Structure formats: structure tokens, C-alpha cells
Amino acid sequence: MTGFLILLVFLVLGILVQQLLGLPVPASITGMLLLLAFLVVRGSVPEPLRKTTSFLAPWLPMFLVPVSVGIVLHKQLLAEHGLALLMILTVSLIPGILICALCMKIGRSKKS
Amino acid sequence: MTLFSQPMFWATATIAAFVASQHSYQALKRPVFLPPILMALLLVILLLFVTDTSYQVYMAGGGYLHDMLGPLIVMLAVPLFMQLKHMRQHWLRISLAITAGSLTTVAVAWLLVSVFIGDELIATTMLAKSITTPVAVAITNELGGNAALVSGFVIVTGILGAVMIVPILSILKMDQPETVGLSLGILAHAIGTGRALELGETESAYAAMAMTLTATLHAVLLPWLML
Numbered sequence: 001m002t003g004f005l006i007l008l009v010f011l012v013l014g015i016l017v018q019q020l021l022g023l024p025v026p027a028s029i030t031g032m033l034l035l036l037a038f039l040v041v042r043g044s045v046p047e048p049l050r051k052t053t054s055f056l057a058p059w060l061p062m063f064l065v066p067v068s069v070g071i072v073l074h075k076q077l078l079a080e081h082g083l084a085l086l087m088i089l090t091v092s093l094i095p096g097i098l099i100c101a102l103c104m105k106i107g108r109s110k111k112s
Numbered sequence: 113m114t115l116f117s118q119p120m121f122w123a124t125a126t127i128a129a130f131v132a133s134q135h136s137y138q139a140l141k142r143p144v145f146l147p148p149i150l151m152a153l154l155l156v157i158l159l160l161f162v163t164d165t166s167y168q169v170y171m172a173g174g175g176y177l178h179d180m181l182g183p184l185i186v187m188l189a190v191p192l193f194m195q196l197k198h199m200r201q202h203w204l205r206i207s208l209a210i211t212a213g214s215l216t217t218v219a220v221a222w223l224l225v226s227v228f229i230g231d232e233l234i235a236t237t238m239l240a241k242s243i244t245t246p247v248a249v250a251i252t253n254e255l256g257g258n259a260a261l262v263s264g265f266v267i268v269t270g271i272l273g274a275v276m277i278v279p280i281l282s283i284l285k286m287d288q289p290e291t292v293g294l295s296l297g298i299l300a301h302a303i304g305t306g307r308a309l310e311l312g313e314t315e316s317a318y319a320a321m322a323m324t325l326t327a328t329l330h331a332v333l334l335p336w337l338m339l
Contacts, residue, residue, distance in 0.1 A: 007183040014186065024335035026250040028185035033328070035189035045190055053190040061149040061302070062130040063181050064245045066174025068153050068267070070260025072160065072167055077261075081229050088224040089241065089269050090276070093299055096217025096242075097277055100295045101286040103209035 003052025010035040116163045122173030129155040144274045147303050150267055185246050188324060195321035213298045214242050214326045233258060239334055241265045243327040244301040254335045273300025274307040289314035297322025
């Protein structure tokens with residue numbers, strides 16, 4: 001439970017910082033960055049937090065089911081554009097793959 | 113029946129659907145096209161349809177689970193911190209591949225939607241397609257997109273990437289473990305990282321690192337670009 005408390009504390013800090021600075025970045029992401037900064041400064045992950053993470057991480061997708069079910073509200077949109085969207089998602093991956101591979105290659109040839 | 117209007121019933125049903133999906137996923141030898149989240153999603157939608165329940169009624173219970181997302185997103189700092197050590201050797205080309213690769217695929221998708229569908233909500237939602245679902249859901253409202261749609265886009269992209277990336281890279285003879293892992297993490301987030309786990313240790317380390325770095329980069333960058 002200590003590990004979970006650490007997460008909640010950083011979430012609250014994230015909310016505070018996000019509101020004080022008026023950031024367009026969500027509070028949870030701000031909280032994540034604050035926790036990351038804390039871990040970098042500390043140099044290691046506190047044991048309770050490590051335990052909580054290894055327990056909760058495999059369950060993360062479950063907590064995304066409710067918001068994803070909201071797709072039922074967009075039946076019409078999917079019926080209309082579903083196929084086009086599927087093709088766009090497929091096609092748009094290809095330039096991404098090429099750029100990734102090229103960047104890794106450029107780095108490699110420079111290094112050798 | 114009144115049971116189907118009870119929030120607690122729907123919270124329980126969601127957990128049951130996910131647990132059942134996870135067991136089936138293992139039993140079916142981890143099919144890449146049917147990750148547990150997709151199966152659970154389809155099961156819940158089927159149940160809503162059979163019981164003739166509205167999303168609003170469902171969400172009164174689904175919201176119990178949804179509210180856990182905040183602390184779980186904060187938690188992503190832990191794997192990110194542990195993966196940063198992999199970056200030390202090749203941090204420059206890794207940063208380049210992550211930034212250029214992820215922004216390219218998003219830009220192309222955004223452009224294609226704008227040209228062929230011309231719907232601003234869909235185009236904006238498309239911007240978050242390359243990042244892991246919890247982060248995509250968190251930033252999409254900020255961007256002016258739709259959280260339910262983005263979740264669908266992200267899941268489908270992940271499956272497509274997990275299926276397409278390895279064959280494409282081997283045709284191009286650019287299938288070094290680092291490149292494969294990085295591409296899977298950048299373009300297919302958690303589902304790609306799951307695929308990388310089956311390929312090897314280097315692949316999965318690079319995929320996990322690329323996934324969290326892409327998510328962090330986009331979560332910070334996209335809201336500023338949209339201002």
C-alpha cells in the first residue's frame with residue numbers, strides 16, 4: 001500500500017503543478033514526469049513502489065476497458081468510415097517503419 | 113432486469129471479462145490479433161447489446177475502474193526509469209528514430225484523414241494513435257479528440273504494427289534486433305512490445321523503452337502543438 005500511496009502523492013503533485021503552471025499536459029502525465037525526476041535524483045526505485053508496479057502493471061489494460069467501450073457511441077462513424085480508417089492506420093505505419101529503420105542505420109554507419 | 117442497472121454489476125462484469133480474456137489469450141497461445149484488452153472490450157460490448165444497456169448506465173460502474181487510470185499513468189515512470197539505462201550507448205540515434213519515426217506516422221495518418229475523410233474530430237483523435245492507450249486516453253481530451261475513438265485506433269494500430277513490422281524490416285534487410293524492437297515500441301506501443309517479448313531480450317528492452325519514450329514525447333509535445 002505504501003507503493004500505491006507514492007503514486008497517489010505524485011498524482012496529487014501533478015494536479016497541483018499542472019494547475020499552478022497552467023500546463024496543457026494532463027495532470028497524470030505531469031505526475032509521471034515528477035515521479036521520473038524523483039527516481040532519477042534518487043538513483044533507484046523504492047522497494048514498495050517496485051512491488052506495487054510489478055503487481056499492477058499486468059492489470060493496466062483492464063482499467064482501459066470502460067473508456068474503450070465508449071466506441072459503441074460511434075457506431076455510425078465506424079459504419080461510414082471504418083474501412084477508410086483501417087486503411088489509413090495500415091498505410092501510415094509504413095513511412096514510420098522506414099524512417100525508424102533509416103535513423104538506426106544512419107547512426108550505425110556514422111559510428112563505424 | 114434491475115441487476116443490469118447496478119453499477120457494481122458492470123464493474124464486476126468488466127473485471128470478469130478481462131480475466132476471462134487473459135486466460136483465453138494464454139490458452140490460445142497468445143494470438144497477436146486478439147490481445148486481452150480487445151477480447152474483453154468485445155465481450156463487454158456484446159453483454160451491453162444482449163442486456164440492452166446504455167453506455168451511460170454501464171459507465172456508472174465502469175467509472176470505478178476508469179478512475180484508477182490516474183495513478184496507473186503516474187506508475188509508468190517506473191519502467192521508463194528502469195529502461196533509460198539502455199539508452200546510454202546509442203542515445204542520439206535512438207532519440208532521432210523515436211522522434212522522427214513516431215511523428216512521421218502520426219503526421220501521415222493525420223494528413224490522410226484530413227484529405228480522404230475530412231473530419232476534424234477524427235483527424236485530431238488520430239494524433240494520439242501511436243502512444244500507449246492510457247496516455248492516449250489522457251491526452252486526447254486535452255487535444256480536442258475523442259477518448260473512446262482513440263482507444264480503438266490505438267488498439268488497431270498496435271495489432272497492425274505487431275503483424276507488419278517484422279516482415280517489412282526483414283524484406284528490407286534492416287532487421288537488427290535493436291531496429292526491430294525500437295520500431296515495435298514506437299509504432300505498436302504495448303501490443304508491439306508484447307510481440308517483441310517473443311523475439312528476444314534486446315528486442316523487448318528496446319521496444320519497452322521506445323514505447324514509454326514515444327508516449328512521454330507525444331504527451332508533452334502534442335498539447336503544445338495544438339495550442
